[in-house]
Amino acid sequence: MTSTVLEALRGGLVVSCQAYPGEPMRHPETLTQIAEAAVRGGAVGIRAQGLDDIRSIHARVALPQIGLWKDGDGEVFITPTLVHAVAVARAGAEVVALDGTRRTRPDGLSLAETIRRLREETGVLVMADVGSLDDALAAEDAGADCVSTTLCGYTAERPKTDGPDLEVLAAAAGRLTIPVFAEGRIHTPPQATACRDAGAFAVVVGTAITHPTTITGWFAAAVGADGER
Numbered sequence: 001m002t003s004t005v006l007e008a009l010r011g012g013l014v015v016s017c018q019a020y021p022g023e024p025m026r027h028p029e030t031l032t033q034i035a036e037a038a039v040r041g042g043a044v045g046i047r048a049q050g051l052d053d054i055r056s057i058h059a060r061v062a063l064p065q066i067g068l069w070k071d072g073d074g075e076v077f078i079t080p081t082l083v084h085a086v087a088v089a090r091a092g093a094e095v096v097a098l099d100g101t102r103r104t105r106p107d108g109l110s111l112a113e114t115i116r117r118l119r120e121e122t123g124v125l126v127m128a129d130v131g132s133l134d135d136a137l138a139a140e141d142a143g144a145d146c147v148s149t150t151l152c153g154y155t156a157e158r159p160k161t162d163g164p165d166l167e168v169l170a171a172a173a174g175r176l177t178i179p180v181f182a183e184g185r186i187h188t189p190p191q192a193t194a195c196r197d198a199g200a201f202a203v204v205v206g207t208a209i210t211h212p213t214t215i216t217g218w219f220a221a222a223v224g225a226d227g228e229r
């Protein structure tokens with residue numbers, strides 16, 4: 001049976017509120033305000049990065065939060081170890097998103113061991129961010145509560161498609177018994193609808209809603225103002 005927290009996300013839009021190191025909006029207060037604005041637009045959940053942002057958003061936004069901690073300069077950087085995952089749960093995230101690929105984790109634990117110990121220590125729900133159908137199948141076997149297509153196009157297994165990886169999404173939604181979230185390069189409302197139609201349990205959008213630098217770049221390019229002036 002799907003948990004109450006996941007049920008609250010079913011069929012809805014989750015907004016990922018993140019800024020990258022060195023960027024002007026990288027501040028917990030700013031990202032909390034963005035999350036509050038997303039609530040007004042109809043988001044059913046928030047995805048957030050970093051312990052300070054997670055704490056701040058948890059205190060002010062009454063929606064389920066998918067938390068993660070990006071760390072390290074290795075291939076596995078989304079909540080890469082058990083220690084990171086426990087910290088994300090303790091910061092207040094109802095769901096911990098972690099690297100759910102079949103790659104070696106920096107602490108040497110398997111995904112199954114990570115999920116088992118995280119659950120024992122915190123009781124939190126686990127979202128495995130996957131890069132392929134095989135990752136998704138393995139993550140379900142490892143005990144994840146849900147998967148997201150977050151890493152499709154960011155590992156060696158899949159090409160970086162222009163929009164979301166609908167192929168992996170549809171295949172995973174057809175094969176897994178746990179919820180499959182659509183995430184990654186969903187840049188337009190029609191793409192979000194396509195994800196829903198491909199079987200997404202819920203749709204996660206970040207950049208196209210919360211990353212003005214990228215959005216500005218799209219428009220600048222459209223008017224030919226992105227080059228040297």
Ligand SMILES: CC(=O)N[C@H](C=O)[C@@H](O)[C@H](O)[C@H](O)COP(=O)(O)O
Pocket residue numbers: 016018068078150151154183184185186204205206207208
């Ligand atoms: C690959 C990776 O690091 N993905 C991250 C995971 O949290 C974020 O940088 C993305 O913004 C998020 O997944 C939402 O995707 P998009 O911004 O494309 O709507």
